[in-house]
Amino acid sequence: GINAEYGSLKNVYSANPIFGVQYQVEDRLEPLEQVTVAYEEDDIEITEDNAQSDAFVAYYADGNKREDAEPVFCEQLGLAIEGLKDGFTLESLWEVTGI
Numbered sequence: 001g002i003n004a005e006y007g008s009l010k011n012v013y014s015a016n017p018i019f020g021v022q023y024q025v026e027d028r029l030e031p032l033e034q035v036t037v038a039y040e041e042d043d044i045e046i047t048e049d050n051a052q053s054d055a056f057v058a059y060y061a062d063g064n065k066r067e068d069a070e071p072v073f074c075e076q077l078g079l080a081i082e083g084l085k086d087g088f089t090l091e092s093l094w095e096v097t098g099i
Contacts, residue, residue: 071080076090084090 069083072083073079074081074090081090084093
């Protein structure tokens with residue numbers, strides 16, 4: 001009956017499942033020496049700019065904040081954002097400062 005047919009189909013599928021993509025199993029792995037990438041040091045320089053303010057600290061230092069600022073439309077992003085505090089720009093909020 002239906003149960004036997006279902007069981008047969010399940011056994012066939014379990015032995016050779018269809019994952020929706022074609023793949024080929026590789027029998028041997030490449031030697032580690034062939035797949036290892038040499039270490040290269042980045043040529044970046046970390047500098048500290050004391051004139052730059054930390055937006056994260058400025059926004060969360062106000063412990064008495066009970067509600068969000070009024071939303072304003074930001075043409076640069078194309079959506080509404082919380083109004084920026086005085087002295088901050090959208091670009092300054094994206095800057096990452098080191099400790």
